[in-house]
Amino acid sequence: MRFSNTFPANLFVNARWYWMMGAAAVVFLVAFFFNFLFVPAVMYISLLAMLSLIDLVLLYWTRGKVKAERIVAEKLSLGDENKVQLKFENYFPFTIWLNIIDELPVQFQERNFELKEKVKFNSVIQTEYHLRPKTRGIYEFGRLICYIQTPLRLFQKRIVSADPLKVKVYPSFHQLKKYQLMAISESNVTGEKKIRRSGNSMEFEKIKDYVLGDDIRNINWKATARQNNLMLNTYTDARQQQIYCVIDKGRTMKFPFDGLTLLDYAINASLALLNVALLKQDKAGLVTFSKDDTEIVPADRRNNQFFHLREALFQQKTNFQESDYNSLRSNIQRKVGQRSLLLLFTNFETMAALERQLPYLRQLARQHLLCVVFFENTMLQQIHNSEAKTIKDIYVKTIADRFDFEKKQIVKELRHYGILSILTTPKSLSVDVINKYLELKSRQLV
Numbered sequence: 001m002r003f004s005n006t007f008p009a010n011l012f013v014n015a016r017w018y019w020m021m022g023a024a025a026v027v028f029l030v031a032f033f034f035n036f037l038f039v040p041a042v043m044y045i046s047l048l049a050m051l052s053l054i055d056l057v058l059l060y061w062t063r064g065k066v067k068a069e070r071i072v073a074e075k076l077s078l079g080d081e082n083k084v085q086l087k088f089e090n091y092f093p094f095t096i097w098l099n100i101i102d103e104l105p106v107q108f109q110e111r112n113f114e115l116k117e118k119v120k121f122n123s124v125i126q127t128e129y130h131l132r133p134k135t136r137g138i139y140e141f142g143r144l145i146c147y148i149q150t151p152l153r154l155f156q157k158r159i160v161s162a163d164p165l166k167v168k169v170y171p172s173f174h175q176l177k178k179y180q181l182m183a184i185s186e187s188n189v190t191g192e193k194k195i196r197r198s199g200n201s202m203e204f205e206k207i208k209d210y211v212l213g214d215d216i217r218n219i220n221w222k223a224t225a226r227q228n229n230l231m232l233n234t235y236t237d238a239r240q241q242q243i244y245c246v247i248d249k250g251r252t253m254k255f256p257f258d259g260l261t262l263l264d265y266a267i268n269a270s271l272a273l274l275n276v277a278l279l280k281q282d283k284a285g286l287v288t289f290s291k292d293d294t295e296i297v298p299a300d301r302r303n304n305q306f307f308h309l310r311e312a313l314f315q316q317k318t319n320f321q322e323s324d325y326n327s328l329r330s331n332i333q334r335k336v337g338q339r340s341l342l343l344l345f346t347n348f349e350t351m352a353a354l355e356r357q358l359p360y361l362r363q364l365a366r367q368h369l370l371c372v373v374f375f376e377n378t379m380l381q382q383i384h385n386s387e388a389k390t391i392k393d394i395y396v397k398t399i400a401d402r403f404d405f406e407k408k409q410i411v412k413e414l415r416h417y418g419i420l421s422i423l424t425t426p427k428s429l430s431v432d433v434i435n436k437y438l439e440l441k442s443r444q445l446v
Contacts, residue, residue, distance in 0.1 A: 010158040017154040055152040064092030068161035070144050077174040079260050081130040090119040097149040103142025133169040134259040141165040171313045172268040179272045207231050242299040242340035243277040245270035249290040250323035252347040257426045266345035267313045269430040291321040294331040325360040341369045348374050354410050371420035380404045
């Protein structure tokens with residue numbers, strides 16, 4: 001759609017002008033019965049005509065303009081608050097009022113977005129708003145439309161700034177620094193579970209002088225005898241291990257939670273975990289699967305590996321069929337030769353759903369260290385904590401408790417066959433999987 005910048009195509013009348021014209025009509029109507037009001041009515045309509053003319057002259061025939069600019073990042077973060085800035089410069093010789101309409105991407109389904117700002121003479125202001133995208137993909141901003149009003153505020157002049165703009169919404173990258181900090185240090189973040197780091201890995205690094213506070217169990221007695229001084233073995237985390245995030249794209253991952261699907265939570269958590277794995281000098285890879293296809297990004301730790309992983313996660317979409325675990329097993333056995341840590345993001349709601357896939361999981365667990373990550377149903381927990389007041393409430397609560405019990409049985413069944421598992425909520429997913437990864441490294445299982 002193209003907007004004209006010529007008069008009167010971009011001229012709009014304010015409600016104030018209509019109210020004043022309505023008042024004039026009432027005065028003339030009353031003057032029909034009371035003749036002494038006719039002269040004041042003519043003076044009133046003349047004054048209104050003069051003010052209208054002045055307002056038009058100020059809007060169109062003075063040397064003034066408004067420069068508007070939208071400032072938005074090249075890429076947005078999925079599920080996070082992303083800042084969009086609007087900048088306005090007033091070159092009119094008087095204060096102006098702006099009604100601002102920013103045409104937001106269609107994914108937000110926002111049809112009444114409007115801002116109001118006052119910009120003084122020869123000044124610049126900045127305002128901002130925040131967007132929380134809930135799906136990955138390409139988002140297109142439309143035009144930035146401003147309606148300018150003079151201090152009389154009888155008419156508005158429309159100007160159109162900021163051409164349409166396309167940005168990509170990637171898996172959540174705003175939280176990467178926080179998870180990096182949690183992985184490297186033992187600091188805690190308010191509201192988050194603390195990363196646990198117990199024990200030491202057994203990959204030898206070097207021998208150094210003993211310092212008060214070091215672990216005396218690592219004293220190297222032979223080196224101590226040679227140097228006639230206490231010497232200590234130091235160890236570092238085992239490196240170059242292969243870490244794969246395996247993401248189920250089937251229908252069970254389409255379930256929504258707080259605006260995002262379980263697949264999006266799994267993708268966000270995978271990006272955070274793989275970034276931590278690369279920082280830990282491990283090789284990071286990705287496997288996504290559904291009914292008809294299995295995609296594999298081979299584990300590596302080259303400089304651009306994180307870019308390849310991020311782009312691959314950006315492209316993933318859910319389908320509405322049950323995923324083929326047999327195809328997943330055969331593809332991993334054929335393409336992933338080295339023993340690796342496989343973190344499988346999926347969702348089992350019942351024991352029957354697990355039993356159908358358990359033979360394939362057991363075969364994967366024989367060759368790799370497999371950890372199944374699936375989700376608690378937070379709605380069931382809310383029903384469990386609620387008070388049952390009717391027979392129907394008791395029935396619903398009993399069914400909810402049954403499903404919640406099955407989730408715990410799934411954990412026990414996986415443990416019975418030597419398969420690790422994480423049962424977590426979508427909000428705690430990223431922290432819990434990073435916890436598990438660091439725990440496995442500290443236990444020398446990775």
